[in-house]
Amino acid sequence: MTGMTSSARPHLNRRLAEFGTTIFAEMSALAASTGAINLGQGFPDTDGPEQIREAAVRALRDGRGNQYPPGPGVPELRAAIAAHQLRRYGLSYDTDTEVLVTAGATEAIAAALLALLEPGDEVVALEPYYDSYAASIAMAGGRRVPVTLRPHAGAFRLDLDELRAAVTDRTRLLLINTPHNPTGTVLTREELAAVAELAVERDLLVVTDEVYEHLVFDDAEHTPLASFPGMRERTVTIGSAGKTYSFTGWKVGWVTAAPGLVAAVRSAKQFLTYVASGPFQYAVAEALALPDSYFADFRTDMLAKRDLLSAGLADAGFRVFRPAGTYFVTTDIRPLGEKDGVAFCRALPERAGVVAIPNAVFYDHREAGAPFVRFAFCKQTAVLEEAASRLKTLGAQSPQMS
């Protein structure tokens, strides 16, 4: 989230000064210059289903979506989004008034915050944050109030008392993310029920980023916040095709919410991109209608990758927080004799030929995130095996060597 340098950007305004450059740019440049395996940014290194790619080609050839699509999104995709929410969660949304297609989840987040916040409004968000949250809150003139997820019994958990204490009279909305990037935490039904109760009691809006809804492992279960009592009318739910179908470059995301909220988000969205991804919208409509077996196979495949990389990291001496969802595994580097994740990640490409992301950059309370490092496992098996074997050399090195 936070910039490493802002002095190099003398023209950047005060709202964005702290977001000068992202860690991803720095780490990807390091990966390129050292030839290291890039487990930093979360994008798959293989494309999604052939049949969906072909659907995009067909749309393009048939001239569907090559010109500005309708502002709210093409009707086929809006209908498919509504059908998906109904089929999977029993949540019913009106295709015309309660669904909005966006340029990825990123635009949905920005548009929701720009539409819903007054200057100075407080946004309570789970820390560590997905990297666009802090910048989007800042662009909207809001103030972020972090609630830190803390390690407890092998996972990063939400302290419900801390969450309650973070809400003030100036709080406008809760910004929730489950399954959670970067920690891999999936909020339990009980935790979500408590979040919902708090939102109702304090009359808060909720923006919930559920882009990893299909990536939950073992006995974890994804429950949309909108399905809890009193939540449907106050919740903006954000989804995306990027992670679920392994087409992160297509940038097709969406919002489902009550008509007033969708209308508000649409007002902001129309002056950001207005519309995007025309032909891809038709392809994603087909993707959303894939049979349950697609989602089950995808999950099984990602679970094997999670286990492979987690085992490799544990072997290499990291403490591993086995994620219940997402593309990412967070580790603690202290067993390796290290304590500063930023320095560790800067040195890792040279030391071991692997790129990772220091979780500290996703925190306001940097010290709370200092020893944690995130690795992406949405990569081919051979790539993960090679990364694991490279990382094994770490244990043999003395910690201060680099």
Ligand SMILES: *Cc1c(COP(=O)(O)O)cnc(C)c1O
């Ligand atoms: C990747 C990601 C996004 C962005 O999704 P796009 O559809 O690519 O814009 C949003 N939130 C989280 C938590 C993510 O990991």
